[in-house]
Amino acid sequence: MSAALETVLARAGLKVTANEFLNLVEDAAKKLTSPQVDPAAHFSEAERDALSGTGLDLRPLGEGEGDPRARTVAEQTVLRDTALSVGQAAARIGVDTSRIRHRIGERRLIGWKDRGGWRLPAWQFSDADALPGLEVVLAWMPVDQPALVLANFMTTPQEDLEIHGRPVSPREWLLAGGDPQRVAELAASIGTPA
Numbered sequence: 133m134s135a136a137l138e139t140v141l142a143r144a145g146l147k148v149t150a151n152e153f154l155n156l157v158e159d160a161a162k163k164l165t166s167p168q169v170d171p172a173a174h175f176s177e178a179e180r181d182a183l184s185g186t187g188l189d190l191r192p193l194g195e196g197e198g199d200p201r202a203r204t205v206a207e208q209t210v211l212r213d214t215a216l217s218v219g220q221a222a223a224r225i226g227v228d229t230s231r232i233r234h235r236i237g238e239r240r241l242i243g244w245k246d247r248g249g250w251r252l253p254a255w256q257f258s259d260a261d262a263l264p265g266l267e268v269v270l271a272w273m274p275v276d277q278p279a280l281v282l283a284n285f286m287t288t289p290q291e292d293l294e295i296h297g298r299p300v301s302p303r304e305w306l307l308a309g310g311d312p313q314r315v316a317e318l319a320a321s322i323g324t325p326a
Contacts, residue, residue: 134150134151137150137153137154138150141153144210146210146213146214148213152213153209153213156209156212156213157205157206157209159209160204160205160208160209160212161201161205170192171190171191171192172190172191175190204280207280207283207284208280211253211279211280211283212246212251214253214254215243215246215251215252215253215254216251216252216253216254216257217249217250217251217252218232218233218249218250218252221241221252221257224257224259224260224261225257225260225261225262226260226261232250232252233250235262236250236252239270239271239275240262240266240267240270241256241262241266241270242256242270242273242279242282243279244279253279253282253283255283255286255287255303256286258307263303263306263307264306264307264309264312265306265310265311265312265315266306266312268312268313268315268316269302269306269312269315269316269319271316272316272317272319272320273316273319273320273322274319274320274322274323276323277322277323281322281323282322285302285318285319285322286301286302286303287301287302287303288301289301289304290302290305290318292314292318293305293310293314293315293318295308295310302315302318302319
């Protein structure tokens with residue numbers, strides 16, 4: 133399995149050994165709450181009725197059903213593994229590390245603290261600079277959303293952003309010189325019910 137996993141990681145462009153990746157997966161899985169045998173047990177009868185009334189299925193997973201947390205763990209692991217340190221971000225865009233920390237403080241870049249240092253999601257960088265228009269987009273992004281939610285938004289094709297008749301992700305849109313205000317307006321609704 134180790135050789136197969138290393139092949140998959142290499143094809144995905146992740147510079148990590150199979151053991152390091154598995155450790156990241158284990159860490160991400162531990163951060164999630166333990167699975168509930170009966171999800172309905174968390175709620176009062178009135179809450180269960182209200183949630184069921186909206187169509188939410190509170191039944192425990194059936195035999196053979198996959199754990200929906202698995203995809204989240206994998207995505208979180210990749211997000212964490214591909215994130216840049218302050219030093220890496222500074223080297224990429226050609227500034228001092230203090231400028232990166234300053235940009236984080238002003239929300240001109242986003243990141244999270246992990247193991248004693250800042251980690252910055254790779255999606256917000258091009259090969260040699262910060263993503264064009266990133267400051268405009270970040271100003272509109274809700275501050276209460278997890279890094280994974282923001283990463284998924286920025287890297288998932290959006291119907292409202294098209295290049296040559298094809299929906300593209302906000303990241304692709306910005307890299308192609310698209311108007312950052314269009315992405316910012318979409319970003320403002322992250323986390324709000326449709």
